[in-house]
Amino acid sequence: MPSHAIPPPLLRASPSAPAAFNGRRTPPRVRTHGSRLVVAASGGGRPAGRGMEQHHGDGSRSPVREKPLMSNIGKSTNILWHNCPIGQSERQKLLGQKGCVIWITGLSGSGKSTLACALSRELHCSGHLSYVLDGDNLRHGLNRDLSFKAEDRAENIRRVGEVAKLFADAGTICIASLISPYRRDRDACRALLPESRFIEVCLLYDCLSSYYL
Ligand SMILES: Nc1ncnc2c1ncn2[C@@H]1O[C@H](COP(=O)(O)OS(=O)(=O)O)[C@@H](OP(=O)(O)O)[C@H]1O
Ligand SMILES: Nc1ncnc2c1ncn2[C@@H]1O[C@H](COP(=O)(O)OP(=O)(O)O)[C@@H](O)[C@H]1O
Structure with missing residues (x-):
């Protein structure tokens, strides 16, 4: 074929x-x-x-x-x-799972990608469909036009939030792994989904850093 x-x-x-x-x-x-x-x-x-x-x-x-x-x-x-x-419920029935977003935030080098991949592997092994949206990877394509100044980071997070929402709507457990240092940007992504469908994982050591606003 x-x-x-x-x-x-x-x-x-x-x-x-x-x-x-x-x-x-x-x-x-x-x-x-x-x-x-x-x-x-x-x-x-x-x-x-x-x-x-x-x-x-x-x-x-x-x-x-x-x-x-x-x-x-x-x-x-x-x-x-x-x-x-x-629609969403038909896809959920087909996959036998509900879609959601697991948002991993933390400084560069804090272990976001490692955690995202480990989580995805565990989910896969237990028969759940997941997909990792890694900030680094997305900056090779979808977000290649964005820099690291605050407004570009905000646009970066906005786009990934929208994509993550689509993945969740598709029934996938979407694992987004981005520095996403600004709380307001992460909150805007959370607001795109029902409360229980957005889980934020903050790598604690970095979240105490003054880098986070
Ligand atoms: N100046 C500067 N600041 C921060 N990060 C930089 C920079 N330049 C390149 N990189 C690489 O880009 C990765 C972070 O991209 P993100 O999209 O997650 O960043 S953000 O959420 O928009 O802040 C980040 O990946 P991780 O180390 O995995 O976090 C870096 O590899
Ligand atoms: N729990 C951990 N314990 C020890 N080293 C880790 C742990 N998680 C990640 N690392 C290591 O830290 C480095 C950065 O991890 P990475 O997942 O790339 O971070 P980030 O995606 O936040 O930049 C890698 O070399 C990785 O192997």
Whole structure:
């Protein structure tokens, strides 16, 4: 099978999927064409806000039929939130676990990466899916444009907080390992998730340092 081919299980329709497309007149038809996935979206077009679900801080969802979730972001207007029929609870059921963020903070050399890797290995051995977001590694890609001045560190943490939230939403135990010296930046990341889904591990010796604000 070529590396880009879609494995057959992904193409199987979930029994509950059609009901979840109630925002469209017709759900899109998906079929394979050689190694390609062909999607025919017919009729109805955008869901126009109907059949959407509102996500609450505790991870629960409820249908929102009256008001589409729109935002104005910068110069762009009418940014519409799209929900997928396969949501957080379906992913949790599939994986047999709930996603969360374990945020490891501490000075350079304090053992963050070592702890993150050890934790990830233990979780893996006990059958849990985890993923390490290491500050050093992310600065090779996603955050390569950022320096170590305070505002860039803040942007660094903001981005990683958002990515970690997505990993948790995907059902993964996301282990973020960053110096993240400013409490306000870490608190902003914590605020992205329900209280019990964000666990901060502060390598204590460094947290007593005046480097931490
Ligand atoms: N000036 C300066 N200050 C701090 N750190 C530096 C610097 N230059 C490079 N490095 C390397 O970058 C790693 C820290 O990146 P982070 O993204 O975790 O930092 S921060 O959270 O934005 O403060 C850090 O990795 P760790 O040692 O694993 O913490 C360093 O290897
Ligand atoms: N618990 C520990 N005891 C002794 N040495 C450790 C411990 N944790 C990490 N180290 C060592 O300290 C050094 C820095 O660890 P590292 O995980 O890279 O820190 P950080 O990611 O915070 O920069 C490494 O050489 C590592 O092997």
